[in-house]
Amino acid sequence: MFTSFFYTLRKYKVPVSITEWMALIGALDQGYAWSNLTDFYFLARSLLVKSETFYDQYDLAFQEVFKGIKTPPEIRDEVLEWLKNPLNQLPFSPEELARIQQMDVEEILRLFEERLREQQGAHHGGNKWIGTGGTSPFGNSGYHPGGMRVGGESRYRSAAKIAAERRFKNYRSDLSLDVRQIKVALKKLRHLSRIGPEDELDLENTVDKTSKNAGDLELVWMRSRQNAAKLLLLMDVGGSMDLHITVCSRLFSAANSTAHFKDLQYYYFHNCIYDKLYKDVERWESIATSSVLHTLPSDYKVIIVGDASMATSELIARYGSIHYHDQNETPGIEWLKRLSDHFTHCIWINPDNPSYWKHPTVSAIKHLFPMYALTVEGIEQAVHKLVVKH
């Protein structure tokens, strides 16, 4: 039952597993969310979707599978008030069941309108009027398989409407990029290794050494944890990057405000890395690239952010830089090679859509550095690559 829902969710890349699905079926079997679609919407969402980044895809899948469901017509508030008391269900004999199931939808709608006009007061447990716990074809919490449910949704908006609102579109990790999401992705760089002063008692070894010492207390100290990640961020501030200024500045502010790096260094370049790196966006203060290569040890993690698109000559020709004052003797690609040789972990983040990566300079750079897109997923993969050894 509902198996198409399971497969539709997977089609929309919501990672639902069989265990979770079985939990849902188990809950339905026990009788939960039986009476209305909104309850089912929330029940399924809380059991199947384990991250808010998938809420939007869940909404889309839900709409696709359940879009044909009719919601009940607008009812007067008084009727809804009466219908708020769920009572226990009533059993039927097979003959009554057969008779009831023969009633046709059109007839029911017509009867409903009639009753609505005639009904004078609240009603529960009968078989003609609109009410709860009865066997008439109208109402809720009663038993009439061919009938029409009225109300039961006054406190929530209907599930179909909720799903259609798509309130969680901004939480998707493959579309938008927000500072906090980038921060979370960059936090993965927090791999902790033990360095720093030895000021924590190493209990295990203390006990070990003490027992080996025939009971005379001997204390062993160890270093408490400290973050060892060091980051070098190189950002392209050339003309073609103007389109991506907002997103890149978010990346930058996320990196800057994450207080988890032992050291964060950042420089700017234009289109490609040549002899000089710039300390500021306007490119007035510069530092020689070779000095950066000499001063920073190779365990710095390097993230280069740029669109890697330029004229081929800018990349591979001597004096290829388009700025008169740069005058690089060594071609840009040579500098990039030196960078990737010196630092053990380097990655390139490209804010352009991956469909533009067929450009010759982009492919050339892709051979040197693993390239990732500037989405949360891309950054996560990039950071994973930086943390994992080779």
Next chain:
Amino acid sequence: MVKIPEFNKFVGTNKYIVSPALQNAVNVAIALGRPLLVKGEPGTGKTLLAHNIALGLNKKLILWNIKSTTKARDGLYFYDTVQRLNDARFGDRNISDIQQYIKLGKLGESFIAPEQGVLLIDEVDKADIEFPNDLLNELDEMSFYIPETRKTITAQQRPIVIITSNSEKELPDAFLRRCVFHYIEFPDSEMMEQIVRVHFPAIEKNLLKEVLKQFYFLRQIDEFRKKPSTSELLDWVQALIAGGVSPGKVEKEISFLGVLLKKEADVEYFQARSSGTQGARYKFYKQY
């Protein structure tokens, strides 16, 4: 015959407004006996939720605040080896009785409680990445074994487990699979109005309207390092009421900005934005 089980136990308390979705999630978790994992922006009331569940269902609350140094075993029990070592060397207690050096952790406490209680595991993502996985078995079986005393502690009844996370780390899949998940969205204007009214029942309608307008205006500025959250709003309302600020003044400018924006960079940014050309533009666009 199908019996509709008693499902709608938790409906919020009079001090804590809860959305229907969250209510649903809480009830599902309780009914299915699974832990409830709650995520959301800081300041949306995740910790308060557990307090209010305990209050609303009249159960005892056990609070376990996770730190970055917390290990799974700390929640189960703690074997005070240093004390034992010390007693062995200097003290005169009977050190062969290990039981006196075993102290139960929060999870252990919730197991041995005679009635069903609420266990809040707060900010589970602060700890190591392996921490949630280490707890899995114990959460499933509701029992654990203490090798030092060779005893098994089994839960008399299943506590209601609420786990909160700030999304600092990715939680492992195996852990997520066992939980019921809910993301607490930041309250929208209507819900926020209810929340403010719960804390300030006598607040003037116009003041509340202007306050909410300014608040949500600030919230949509993405450049802030730390956007103002519910607790900051409540503090701000208190300051405004205490300072006797009129709704007209609130509409024109934001007094007591430091209550809302906690980072100096944000305050500077906002002041730069609201003065000069930017400020004029802001006033112009605000009408839309």
